[in-house]
Amino acid sequence: MDRITEEELAGRLTPIVLGGDILAYSYARCFHEAYGVITTVYSGVDVKVTSSSRFVDYHVEPAMSEGEDAIVALLRDLGARLSGEGRVALLLGSADWHVRIISRHKEELEQWFVVPYNDFALLDDITQKGRFYELCEELGMAYPKTWSFDCARGELPLDPRELPYPLVAKPSNSARYDLMDFPGKEKVYEVHDPADLTRIFGLLRDAGYDRELVVQDFVPGEDDAIRSLTTYSDASGRLVAVSGGRVVLQDHSPARIGNPVCILLERCDQLVEDARRFCERVGYRGFANFDAKYDERDGTYKFFEVNVRPGANTWYMALGGVNFARLIVEDYVLGRELPYEEAYRDTLYTLVPARVVRDFVSDDGLRERALGLIREGRAASPFDYAPDTIAHRFWAHLRSARQHEKFERYLGRRR
Structure with missing residues (x-):
């Protein structure tokens, strides 16, 4: 073109x-x-x-x-x-x-x-969780201890009693799994004992999922231990933009668990430097979104996966000071060299009203910090766009208003 x-x-x-x-x-x-x-x-x-x-x-x-x-x-x-x-x-x-x-x-x-996406060979390679963890090992990036079981084999290849519990289980190929629909489907499965693991493996196998089930050491901590990091790399593989933050709350409904709904913009040096080395090692171009969690047992941030696109919450980069659509246009359409930018304004990305933060954030300091940003007008949702229609504002308000009821249903009242 x-x-x-x-x-x-x-x-x-x-x-x-x-x-x-x-x-x-x-x-x-x-x-x-x-x-x-x-x-x-x-x-x-x-x-x-x-x-x-x-x-x-x-x-x-x-x-x-x-x-x-x-x-x-x-x-x-x-x-x-x-x-x-x-x-x-x-x-x-x-x-x-x-x-x-x-x-x-x-x-x-x-x-x-x-x-504006990588060639399929690279994209497919690094989104297989087993391969992602191999690269983490090579680059010295922390990640949870992991086991993988091929659901196409028909049975677990080891005695589930040999594994330490609790664990977390999730399909290795999320794109394939997202297209499936069956009773009992969850985005991520909690595994409390050997019977749980056997049941979950059988559930996916019988539903026709024929890729690997990844089982990981459970990293302790609540929602606020989770971190999101978004990066953009140019055609040379150079990291040119970064943003991210600490999750204040994530969705807890079974179909959407793990999706953050409230994020405090905050830089984490380890995550930025690890992601930089990863993107340069594989020759990555464009947006990547990394999920990680702070492990209080050893003081490191453990990487879970890389998403080869902007995450659903990437508007936090715009809230932090960098219009993320502009990066794509400047790079791919206009062919310009991009300067290095970081998007970490002291702001709160939120899809939930203040009363959800008030009632369901258990950490006193984090709750007050988030509520303070809301009171100061430094919190926003991507849907809060004043030039848009009255109808859009109605649907955005309705969506937000339903959040408290949903959190009560799945969490109960925290405080």
């Missing part, structure tokens, strides 16, 4: 996002703030908080629920049309499985789209 000038962006840039939830709206907000453009979203369902936005051209598209071939066919038709109109179409995915499809077909899709 020929380079274009910044002056041409407002008339030609067309961001295309697959999936309609938090990240899609965050993209749309950032693209509008930076370039004044509308983002086109394709989703299998109508996510009202996004579809009601005046900055989104929202399409409920059956092909998004019909599998990879249907999605690629949709993109072929869309790409040919946009190319014929002289548009600069930037293709983005909200979920892991969107990104895998885009990356797998990257060579073909680049005929029509700017595709």
Whole structure:
């Protein structure tokens, strides 16, 4: 694709996002703030908080629920049309499985789209949790002690009584697992004893999951021990932007457990330096999102995985001072050399109202710090975008208002 000038962006840039939830709206907000453009979203369902936005051209598209071939066919038709109109179409995915499809077909899709993702060989390699931990070992990055069991084998290859408990179990291939639907499915499984492990292994095997089940040492600590780190690397593999923070609260519903809903922006030197070495070692380009947890037993931050896309909460980078959509455009569309930036303003990213923080954050100091930022007007959600429609604000308010009831259902009242 020929380079274009910044002056041409407002008339030609067309961001295309697959999936309609938090990240899609965050993209749309950032693209509008930076370039004044509308983002086109394709989703299998109508996510009202996004579809009601005046900055989104929202399409409920059956092909998004019909599998990879249907999605690629949709993109072929869309790409040919946009190319014929002289548009600069930037293709983005909200979920892991969107990104895998885009990356797998990257060579073909680049005929029509700017595709800001790594080649599939690299993407597939580092998202296999076993391979990620091999790289952690090589680079001296701390990670939980881990065992992997192939669900395609039909039975556990060792006596589950030999393992230490408690443990945490999760599928190694999250993109494949996300597309499955079966009774008892959870994002992450708590394993308290050998019977639990046997049951969970059998549940996934019988549901047709034929990849590895990763079982890990449980790192003690509540939500506030979890850290999120977002990085951006340029074409040379140089880390050029970083942001992250301490999780104040995460979602505790079974289908969404582990998704942070409140994050205090905060720099952690160990995580930044470890992530820098990882990205440089593998030749990574673009956004990466790392999940880690502080282990009070040895004073280290243990890495769990790398997500090869911005995480759902990446708007915290914009809140911290760096518009994350701008990084992609500057790098992939305008071909500029990016200066090094850090996004760590003293702010609170939150998808929940103050009363959820008040009632469900157990650490006194952290709770008061978070509530103080809310009182001072230094807390925000990506959905808090004043120029947007009344309908968008209604759906955003409704979504936030339901959070307290959900936390009561799954946690009970903490204080």
